[in-house]
Amino acid sequence: MTAGYPQVRLRRLRLTAARRRLFDAPMPGPEKLVWPVFVRPGDGAREPIASLPGQYRYGVDALLRDLEGPVRAGIGGLLVFGLPDEGRKDDTGAEAWNDRAAAQRAVRAVKRAYPDLAVFTDVCLCAYTRHGHCGPLRPDGQVDNDAACAALARVAVSHAAAGADVVAPSAMMDGQVAALRQALDEAGAADTLLMSYSTKFASAMYGPFREAEQSAPQSGDRRGYQASTADLRTALRESALDEAEGADLLMVKPALFYLDVLARLRERTALPIAAYNVSGEYAMLVAAAERGMGDLRAMVRESLFAIRRAGADLILTYWASRLGEILEGSDAEVRP
Numbered sequence: 001m002t003a004g005y006p007q008v009r010l011r012r013l014r015l016t017a018a019r020r021r022l023f024d025a026p027m028p029g030p031e032k033l034v035w036p037v038f039v040r041p042g043d044g045a046r047e048p049i050a051s052l053p054g055q056y057r058y059g060v061d062a063l064l065r066d067l068e069g070p071v072r073a074g075i076g077g078l079l080v081f082g083l084p085d086e087g088r089k090d091d092t093g094a095e096a097w098n099d100r101a102a103a104q105r106a107v108r109a110v111k112r113a114y115p116d117l118a119v120f121t122d123v124c125l126c127a128y129t130r131h132g133h134c135g136p137l138r139p140d141g142q143v144d145n146d147a148a149c150a151a152l153a154r155v156a157v158s159h160a161a162a163g164a165d166v167v168a169p170s171a172m173m174d175g176q177v178a179a180l181r182q183a184l185d186e187a188g189a190a191d192t193l194l195m196s197y198s199t200k201f202a203s204a205m206y207g208p209f210r211e212a213e214q215s216a217p218q219s220g221d222r223r224g225y226q227a228s229t230a231d232l233r234t235a236l237r238e239s240a241l242d243e244a245e246g247a248d249l250l251m252v253k254p255a256l257f258y259l260d261v262l263a264r265l266r267e268r269t270a271l272p273i274a275a276y277n278v279s280g281e282y283a284m285l286v287a288a289a290e291r292g293m294g295d296l297r298a299m300v301r302e303s304l305f306a307i308r309r310a311g312a313d314l315i316l317t318y319w320a321s322r323l324g325e326i327l328e329g330s331d332a333e334v335r336p
């Protein structure tokens with residue numbers, strides 16, 4: 001006899017909150033969440049970001065204050081994005097490897113104030129170049145791949161020297177992982193982890209971030225280096241190559257529109273995988289909730305579950321600063 005209805009009734013497993021507690025996987029804990037933050041010159045500054053409600057551009061002192069809550073909640077780490085004064089941008093992005101720039105100062109201050117918190121840094125040039133691309137431009141307007149790799153390696157070394165636990169190149173240049181690993185090892189930073197933004201798509205979901213960072217390309221777009229949404233095989237090769245080049249962690253970005261990529265990558269690698277729940281994904285839920293189109297807490301929880309279920313070990317998410325609101329309480333109280 002094949003087991004089926006009416007003997008089998010799957011609703012028995014989920015009929016009550018008590019039973020659901022027994023069989024449901026837990027929410028990803030705060031220790032799996034990493035908070036991306038923007039740091040700028042001007043130590044006391046705490047400037048609201050219009051496109052990312054609830055997120056700020058921080059001076060170093062203000063960041064230390066606002067970190068207290070998330071650290072007490074037990075977040076897994078911080079991902080630092082540095083912003084230069086507008087006047088310090090140039091065509092090569094040299095301010096990115098200035099040891100006294102906001103990102104490097106923030107890393108030092110955070111490691112001093114919260115030595116047990118893992119500090120990640122974004123390694124890219126787009127916030128530091130006048131043209132807003134992720135590396136220096138060739139005369140034909142394309143990013144100069146190998147020059148970008150050399151510059152990114154200098155940035156990573158300066159972040160490691162400031163005390164970063166994890167450096168994370170996000171420029172999508174060929175060979176950037178190998179270039180960073182070699183430079184880190186030569187600089188005596190063999191213990192610094194390297195998390196590659198290994199499969200990073202040319203996505204329309206980065207808009208709020210680019211407003212926060214004022215890093216939108218002045219002309220053209222990033223499709224000449226970021227992975228194509230419509231080419232899955234090459235997107236997966238990007239992660240495979242970065243693994244071969246010595247990445248310690250891989251990443252899929254964005255997260256929610258690319259859960260299939262995350263799930264496939266999970267089957268192909270034994271490396272830890274991070275998923276970046278990007279600015280547009282955050283802003284989308286904030287906007288929907290503000291317009292009464294859904295319950296913010298329930299939508300956020302469901303989306304974090306989905307990212308975890310698809311195979312992410314770590315989730316880079318702006319929600320990490322709002323865990324009190326998002327994670328507290330039992331699932332029974334959250335009405336989908």
Ligand code: PBG
Pocket residue numbers: 122124126134170171205206207208209210222277278279280
């Ligand atoms: C820059 C960078 C971007 C993001 C992280 N690093 C923007 C881009 O590539 O255009 C996006 C993060 C987000 O949208 O939250 N290399």
Ligand code: ZN
Pocket residue numbers: 124125126127133134170171
């Ligand atoms: Zn960039």
